[in-house]
Amino acid sequence: MSEKTILRALKGERLPVPPVWMMRQAGRYLPEYRATRAQAGDFLSLCYTPDLAAEVTLQPIRRYGFDAAILFADILLLPQALGLDLWFVTGEGPRLSTVTSAAEVAALKPTSAIHDTLSPVYETVRILARELPPQVTLIGFAGAPWTVATYMIAGRGTPDQAPAHAMKAADRAAFSALIDRITESTIDYLSAQIEAGAEVIKLFDSWAGSLKGQDFDDFALEPARRIIAALKVRHPGIPVIAFPREAGPRYAGFAHATGADCVALDNSVSAEWAAAEVQKDGCVQGNLDPRLLVTGGEKLQAEARRITRAFANGPHIFNLGHGITPEADPENVTRMLEAIRG
Numbered sequence: 465m466s467e468k469t470i471l472r473a474l475k476g477e478r479l480p481v482p483p484v485w486m487m488r489q490a491g492r493y494l495p496e497y498r499a500t501r502a503q504a505g506d507f508l509s510l511c512y513t514p515d516l517a518a519e520v521t522l523q524p525i526r527r528y529g530f531d532a533a534i535l536f537a538d539i540l541l542l543p544q545a546l547g548l549d550l551w552f553v554t555g556e557g558p559r560l561s562t563v564t565s566a567a568e569v570a571a572l573k574p575t576s577a578i579h580d581t582l583s584p585v586y587e588t589v590r591i592l593a594r595e596l597p598p599q600v601t602l603i604g605f606a607g608a609p610w611t612v613a614t615y616m617i618a619g620r621g622t623p624d625q626a627p628a629h630a631m632k633a634a635d636r637a638a639f640s641a642l643i644d645r646i647t648e649s650t651i652d653y654l655s656a657q658i659e660a661g662a663e664v665i666k667l668f669d670s671w672a673g674s675l676k677g678q679d680f681d682d683f684a685l686e687p688a689r690r691i692i693a694a695l696k697v698r699h700p701g702i703p704v705i706a707f708p709r710e711a712g713p714r715y716a717g718f719a720h721a722t723g724a725d726c727v728a729l730d731n732s733v734s735a736e737w738a739a740a741e742v743q744k745d746g747c748v749q750g751n752l753d754p755r756l757l758v759t760g761g762e763k764l765q766a767e768a769r770r771i772t773r774a775f776a777n778g779p780h781i782f783n784l785g786h787g788i789t790p791e792a793d794p795e796n797v798t799r800m801l802e803a804i805r806g
């Protein structure tokens with residue numbers, strides 16, 4: 465069999481039809497996801513029950529024939545493995561116990577202990593590696609250290625990441641120690657996913673856009689560079705997709721500076737700008753506005769075609785600028801695929 469399309473694009477090949485998958489493709493917009501989640505009882509039980517986590521990962525592959533499947537888990541499982549309490553409040557989002565001082569950073573569990581909590585995730589990866597259709601690429605993932613730290617410091621999602629910025633300003637040493645601890649454990653977490661069968665890794669830095677100037681270099685760029693460098697030594701040939709969301713002009717040069725094989729783009733930058741400034745360094749992924757999957761219609765197909773055309777002269781993986789939302793119409797995903805694949 466010829467090599468998988470996603471892996472070809474990640475090596476820098478331009479394909480006549482871009483391979484496609486969607487962030488949050490296993491999610492609440494799908495009735496079959498809602499049924500399996502109800503069977504699991506709650507979101508965390510779903511993440512930690514390998515048969516059910518594998519089942520929801522496979523659902524969008526069966527329904528739409530995407531070119532990649534992303535492991536079903538969450539970026540906040542790692543803080544839990546480091547010793548924080550984690551729970552999800554329905555309709556509101558995640559809650560965690562917090563880390564705000566040097567002493568609390570020092571009290572986190574050692575990296576060697578994370579596998580006690582995370583071993584069910586590796587089992588999910590092993591099931592998927594066996595069960596996915598041969599042409600589908602399996603993507604493992606983790607949150608990037610800054611984004612994970614914002615949740616650990618605030619104990620929840622925040623619109624402007626103010627608590628994390630405050631800790632960074634008040635005690636840069638303790639803040640840097642936290643980033644280092646997350647960086648080290650992320651390397652081992654991702655390494656274990658690869659050993660279990662993940663073929664590509666994606667690093668989600670959802671809040672990268674709130675880091676400016678030197679902070680962007682120190683806390684978005686440098687941790688990503690360290691993680692990617694360590695993974696490339698341990699697992700040569702495993703490609704990494706970096707998603708420094710809302711990095712704006714800092715998307716340019718990000719792949720070069722971090723060693724990422726692909727940069728994922730949110731929908732606040734234009735595809736035409738990114739084709740000139742980001743794609744010149746390698747593969748890009750993105751950047752359809754996920755709201756179009758709620759509203760649908762001709763606008764959805766026109767935008768999907770425009771993005772496909774804008775990136776047609778280089779390596780491109782079609783995706784959204786952020787996750788598909790619960791309000792999206794599953795039929796609109798079919799319309800999007802028609803526009804891309806013809």
Ligand SMILES: Cc1c2[nH]c(c1CCC(=O)O)Cc1[nH]c(c(CCC(=O)O)c1C)Cc1[nH]c(c(CCC(=O)O)c1C)Cc1[nH]c(c(C)c1CCC(=O)O)C2
Nearest residue numbers: 487488489490491507534535536537538539557668670787
């Ligand atoms: C910031 C972040 C989180 N988790 C993630 C990020 C980074 C990407 C992004 O910016 O969206 C990443 C993530 N979360 C989930 C996946 C699984 C794979 C996939 O994308 O299909 C992935 C890759 C499942 C999930 N993670 C979550 C759900 C919804 C939970 C449910 O079923 O009730 C899913 C499918 C919950 C979650 N998890 C998180 C939040 C803030 C929330 C609540 C908000 C929401 O409900 O969308 C943390």
